Amino acid sequence: MFEIKHTLCPSCSVGCGINVILDNEEIVGTFPYKRHPVNEGKNCLNGRLSAENVTDRHPFDLKALNDAVNKLKSGSNEKTTVIFSGNNSNEDLEAIKSLCESNGFNILAYADNLKGFDSVASYEDIENASNIFVIGNILYENPLVGRRIVRAKNNGAKIYVNDNLENTPTSNIADEFTSVSVKEFIENNNIDEESVIIFNKVDSFEDLNLIESTNSNLLPVYSKSNTKGALNLVEAMSKEDAIELLNNTEILLIFNDDTVNEIDFDFKSISQIVVFSPSENDTTEIADIVIPVKSWLEYDGSFTNCEGLTQKFSSLCESDYMSITDIIEKINEGLE
Numbered sequence: 001m002f003e004i005k006h007t008l009c010p011s012c013s014v015g016c017g018i019n020v021i022l023d024n025e026e027i028v029g030t031f032p033y034k035r036h037p038v039n040e041g042k043n044c045l046n047g048r049l050s051a052e053n054v055t056d057r058h059p060f061d062l063k064a065l066n067d068a069v070n071k072l073k074s075g076s077n078e079k080t081t082v083i084f085s086g087n088n089s090n091e092d093l094e095a096i097k098s099l100c101e102s103n104g105f106n107i108l109a110y111a112d113n114l115k116g117f118d119s120v121a122s123y124e125d126i127e128n129a130s131n132i133f134v135i136g137n138i139l140y141e142n143p144l145v146g147r148r149i150v151r152a153k154n155n156g157a158k159i160y161v162n163d164n165l166e167n168t169p170t171s172n173i174a175d176e177f178t179s180v181s182v183k184e185f186i187e188n189n190n191i192d193e194e195s196v197i198i199f200n201k202v203d204s205f206e207d208l209n210l211i212e213s214t215n216s217n218l219l220p221v222y223s224k225s226n227t228k229g230a231l232n233l234v235e236a237m238s239k240e241d242a243i244e245l246l247n248n249t250e251i252l253l254i255f256n257d258d259t260v261n262e263i264d265f266d267f268k269s270i271s272q273i274v275v276f277s278p279s280e281n282d283t284t285e286i287a288d289i290v291i292p293v294k295s296w297l298e299y300d301g302s303f304t305n306c307e308g309l310t311q312k313f314s315s316l317c318e319s320d321y322m323s324i325t326d327i328i329e330k331i332n333e334g335l336e
């Protein structure tokens with residue numbers, strides 16, 4: 001029997017709803033969630049393909065989990081680092097943070113050189129703005145925020161875009177397009193407190209400080225569904241600090257993240273890499289131990305989107321795997 005169930009898209013921080021089609025508990029496809037207030041009936045291709053990214057996993061193996069616990073017991077806590085990824089739910093991140101704090105493990109929260117801000121612009125702020133400054137190809141990479149920029153333009157807003165690529169969907173709607181450094185873009189424009197700056201990439205933390213110093217409404221759009229939630233719990237690291245920490249790491253725990261494709265580092269230099277993952281990827285390929293876990297389709301949780309809205313999602317189907325929260329409970333028991 002076919003069923004349609006609502007959930008959230010896990011493929012970027014915009015926070016769109018998505019419908020999943022199940023045939024006798026098996027996921028067979030997706031289609032847009034018509035009444036969802038964030039995406040209003042639209043989903044981009046990444047969102048539509050998100051359910052397909054949950055690949056076949058090896059069966060859960062308790063021995064692998066015990067091996068991971070034994071590595072942690074015999075290793076140095078100061079040289080153990082945990083990747084704090086925005087792919088995880090708020091509930092998983094609370095459990096990961098508590099594991100790190102009670103054992104003195106290092107937390108590495110890297111978000112493409114972006115960080116968290118106490119106050120951010122809402123999607124409504126975008127539609128009501130007169131001047132919008134965009135850094136990056138938002139219309140292509142985060143289209144359901146891009147749609148708000150198009151609406152703002154139709155409402156009379158002036159759109160200034162800075163990106164290293166020309167002739168993109170975002171540059172094509174710009175009233176003014178530049179391809180300069182973020183520093184020059186901020187310094188050369190008259191950005192006031194009424195303006196909105198939307199960005200999904202910068203070159204450094206210095207750029208972020210400069211963006212923040214404009215006192216305008218800021219909207220960082222992260223590449224992962226719950227990076228905003230992660231950065232509500234711990235501070236983001238710059239790329240340089242992340243690499244320095246990895247250089248001092250002997251055991252690396254990675255919960256639900258394809259870290260090797262995000263940080264340019266020789267991961268083979270780390271003695272032990274343990275990956276907890278709902279799918280196979282380049283990071284599981286280089287791991288010493290891989291422990292398959294539930295995907296977001298198989299447990300209850302919440303994500304906080306880039307405008308700060310926390311939305312719950314529910315398990316859509318049965319699973320033989322453990323959730324990250326349950327895995328951490330087992331690790332805590334093993335470490336006692």
Ligand code: SF4
Pocket residue numbers: 009010011012013014015016039042043044045046047048141142143144145
């Ligand atoms: S814009 Fe982001 S959250 Fe929305 S459907 Fe696309 S990938 Fe998913």
